[in-house]
Structures are given as C-alpha cells and as structure tokens.
Amino acid sequence: MSGEAELEALLEIVNSSARLAITEYKKHGNNIPTIHSTEFHPLDLATNTLCASLAPPQHTVVNFAQCHDWACTSAAIREGIADILEKYPSGLHIRELSQTVGLEKGKLAQILRILASKGCLIEVDTDVFANNRLSLIMKSSNDCGCLTCLHAQDVSQGASVLYEILTESEYAMPYEPDKAPMIYVLKQKGLKGSFFDWMKADNYHRAMIALGPVMGSLSILHHYPWNDVATVCDVGASVGSVSIPPLKAHPRLKITDQDLPEVLEAARNVWEKEAPEALREKRVEFLALHFFKEAPIPGKDVYYVAAVILCNISKAMEPHSRLLIHGYVITGANRRPEEEQLRIDIAPEPMLPNFGAGSSRKYRQDLNMWMLHNAKERTVDDQIALASAAGLRLAKVYDLAETAVLELRLA
Numbered sequence: 324m325s326g327e328a329e330l331e332a333l334l335e336i337v338n339s340s341a342r343l344a345i346t347e348y349k350k351h352g353n354n355i356p357t358i359h360s361t362e363f364h365p366l367d368l369a370t371n372t373l374c375a376s377l378a379p380p381q382h383t384v385v386n387f388a389q390c391h392d393w394a395c396t397s398a399a400i401r402e403g404i405a406d407i408l409e410k411y412p413s414g415l416h417i418r419e420l421s422q423t424v425g426l427e428k429g430k431l432a433q434i435l436r437i438l439a440s441k442g443c444l445i446e447v448d449t450d451v452f453a454n455n456r457l458s459l460i461m462k463s464s465n466d467c468g469c470l471t472c473l474h475a476q477d478v479s480q481g482a483s484v485l486y487e488i489l490t491e492s493e494y495a496m497p498y499e500p501d502k503a504p505m506i507y508v509l510k511q512k513g514l515k516g517s518f519f520d521w522m523k524a525d526n527y528h529r530a531m532i533a534l535g536p537v538m539g540s541l542s543i544l545h546h547y548p549w550n551d552v553a554t555v556c557d558v559g560a561s562v563g564s565v566s567i568p569p570l571k572a573h574p575r576l577k578i579t580d581q582d583l584p585e586v587l588e589a590a591r592n593v594w595e596k597e598a599p600e601a602l603r604e605k606r607v608e609f610l611a612l613h614f615f616k617e618a619p620i621p622g623k624d625v626y627y628v629a630a631v632i633l634c635n636i637s638k639a640m641e642p643h644s645r646l647l648i649h650g651y652v653i654t655g656a657n658r659r660p661e662e663e664q665l666r667i668d669i670a671p672e673p674m675l676p677n678f679g680a681g682s683s684r685k686y687r688q689d690l691n692m693w694m695l696h697n698a699k700e701r702t703v704d705d706q707i708a709l710a711s712a713a714g715l716r717l718a719k720v721y722d723l724a725e726t727a728v729l730e731l732r733l734a
C-alpha cells in the first residue's frame with residue numbers, strides 16, 4: 324500500500340469509527356461527549372474510538388498511570404535491540420534474540436510487543452521482530468536514541484519520586500537546582516556533585532545534537548531574517564547544533580560559539596567534521612564563557628540563547644543588537660486573544676486553543692525542566708517580566724509551531 328493509500332485508509336477508519344460512535348450515541352438518546360465533558364457518559368463502557376472525546380474515560384485515565392513505555396524503551400536501547408535487528412531485515416525470532424542479549428525470552432517478547440504495538444518495531448510473525456523507521460531511532464549510532472535513553476534511564480527516575488518530593492518539606496518549596504527530582508534520585512544512587520557533573524558525560528552533548536530536530540530548532544533557519552545579520556554569538560552553544568546550519572546557509576555570517584571550556588573542545592571536533600570550511604575561513608571562533616559570572620563577547624548583531632541569562636547578555640548588547648531566546652513558550656489550555664496579538668498561533672475552535680495533545684511535547688518539556696533543574700518553561704508574560712528586569716523589551720515573536728523565538732532589544 325502506498326503512503327497516500329495508507330493515510331486515506333487511516334482517515335477512513337477515523338471517520339467511519341467516529342460516525343459509528345455518533346450513531347450509537349444518538350440511538351441511545353444521549354449527547355455526544357466532548358473533551359470538556361465532566362460527567363461519565365452512559366455509553367462510557369461501550370465506546371471504543373480513537374480520540375479522547377470518544378474513548379472511555381476509564382481507559383484513558385488508567386492508561387495515564389500505566390505508561391510502561393519509558394521502561395521498555397530504556398531496556399530495548401540499553402540491550403542494543405535495534406542494532407542486532409539491523410542484521411536481520413526480515414526479522415529475528417525472540418529465541419535467538421534473547422540468546423544474543425542474555426535476557427529471558429518471554430519477558431523480552433513482552434517488552435518488544437508493547438513497543439511494536441506502538442508502531443516501534445514490527446512483529447512480522449509470532450515472536451519474530453524486525454526494525455522499522457521508528458525503531459531505527461534506537462540504534463546506538465543515532466543521537467536521538469541517545470537523547471531517548473537519557474530520558475528513559477535518568478529523567479524518568481525524577482518523575483518516579485515527583486509526589487514524594489512535592490510533599491517533603493525540604494524539597495517542596497525551593498526552586499534550587501540541586502533539589503531537582505532527578506538530581507535527588509541520582510544522588511541517592513551515588514552521583515557526586517550537581518547537574519553539571521552529570522552533564523559532563525559524553526552522552527549529554529550527543530543528546531543536545533538530537534534535541535535540535537526534536538524541537539524543530541532549525542525552523543529558525545527559514546523564519547528569521549538572517550540576511551539582516553552579520554555576527555551571531557551562540558551563548559551556551561554546546562557543540563554548535565543550532566549555529567552550524569545558519570552558517571552553512573548564509574555565507575556572510577560569522578559565529579562566536581561560547582560555552583564552558585570543556586564543552587568547547589568537543590564543539591571544535593564537531594565543527595571540524597560538520598563544517599570544516601567555517602574553521603578554514605575563520606568564520607567561527609570558540610570563546611570560553613561562564614554565563615552566570617560574565618558577559619559574552621560585546622557588540623554582536625544577534626545573541627542566541629536556549630537558556631535565560633539575560634542580565635549578563637544585555638551588558639554586551641548595543642542598540643543594533645538583538646537577543647533571540649529560542650525555546651518553548653507555555654500557553655494555557657484556555658483561550659486568550661491577547662496571545663494571538665503576540666503572534667502565538669492559536670488552534671481554531673473546537674480544538675483546544677493550545678492544540679491539546681498535539682503540543683504535548685511542550686508540556687512534557689516543562690516537566691523535564693522541573694525534573695532536571697527544578698525549573699520550568701516560561702509563558703510570554705514570564706519572559707516579558709524577566710526581560711524588563713534586565714533592561715530589555717520584547718520586540719517580536721516568531722512562532723515556529725513546536726517552539727518560538729522571542730526577539731528582545733535594549734529597552
């Protein structure tokens with residue numbers, strides 16, 4: 324079946340299932356529940372459709388609490404299942420697979436089946452599993468697999484103690500980074516130091532490379548007027564995953580990558596591999612920076628940050644400089660026309676204005692900030708307040724669907 328035919332077939336299933344459900348509701352003389360319904364519906368036990376409006380709330384809510392996905396994903400990645408299956412494009416029986424990895428075959432099959440049921444791996448025959456385009460992400464060579472594993476293995480540990488932390492007096496109220504849920508658990512398991520010591524593992528910077536495509540960071544390439552810019556300072560640049568693409572697309576751009584000294588060593592290696600011409604032509608420089616203690620290099624046209632360290636950056640800015648904060652912008656699940664005025668996209672009715680489950684990554688990222696840093700993602704109002712405290716004003720918002728870029732200038 325072609326991609327188009329598959330999509331048409333899926334649309335047909337969604338359409339006919341919803342119509343069937345509507346008929347059933349009408350037959351029983353009941354109103355059709357919506358996402359806003361707060362009462363159980365007499366047909367809750369009978370409906371079996373795809374979306375939250377139509378699915379039985381019992382299933383939906385129990386499923387919230389029975390999410391084994393992270394544990395199974397972690398096991399599959401740590402055992403290198405996708406790497407092994409790559410040698411067997413038509414599939415490998417769980418017998419051989421379990422012998423190769425040394426895990427009990429029935430349990431391994433349970434893990435792989437739940438992943439296959441979510442469309443990650445295919446069960447080509449009973450107990451025979453093969454890779455598909457989703458499971459290829461889990462290969463050891465894939466940076467996104469590395470990001471996934473970091474979440475499945477470590478960040479999820481923080482989530483498992485969320486309620487305990489919320490109710491423990493020493494941890495409940497503070498917003499200090501060393502009281503973040505993940506750090507709390509990892510310290511109990513022997514982590515010495517802070518988040519930044521955990522971060523020093525090689526995997527963190529590989530995960531950062533993957534975060535760009537996950538966040539759709541590169542959409543900034545097409546939505547920001549780079550032709551008006553000559554110099555960019557990437558503040559907290561990591562290995563340059565955000566600054567390499569604009570440099571390649573705009574030959575007159577010059578980039579200054581600033582990060583902690585040990586990170587810049589890794590960055591130089593990545594640039595040598597991905598953009599050797601930039602090093603040859605001296606269009607990139609690497610300057611060590613501790614952004615909590617000092618200001619970045621002064622006078623650049625654009626300062627790009629994925630973290631908010633506004634005061635120190637505003638000290639380096641001149642009237643022509645713009646500070647781009649690129650990240651998630653939290654909006655409520657209620658309708659606020661003033662957000663539309665700020666050029667934040669709002670979903671049409673009857674959808675939830677924040678695109679509901681379609682934007683769930685944004686709200687997950689908000690929780691990730693809590694798990695990792697005891698922090699949160701910000702709303703536009705939060706950003707405006709922070710900017711004005713640092714002598715900056717919000718000049719423009721570029722909504723890039725998953726993320727947004729806020730352009731700040733000196734007030």
Ligand SMILES: C[S@@+](CC[C@H](N)C(=O)[O-])C[C@H]1O[C@@H](n2cnc3c(N)ncnc32)[C@H](O)[C@@H]1O
Binds near residue numbers: 561581629
């Ligand atoms: C979330 S990563 C962002 C990476 C990159 N800008 C991106 O969007 O993919 C945060 C970066 O800030 C850097 N960083 C953390 N603390 C820092 C500090 N005190 N001074 C300078 N850089 C720091 C980290 O090394 C890391 O590369």
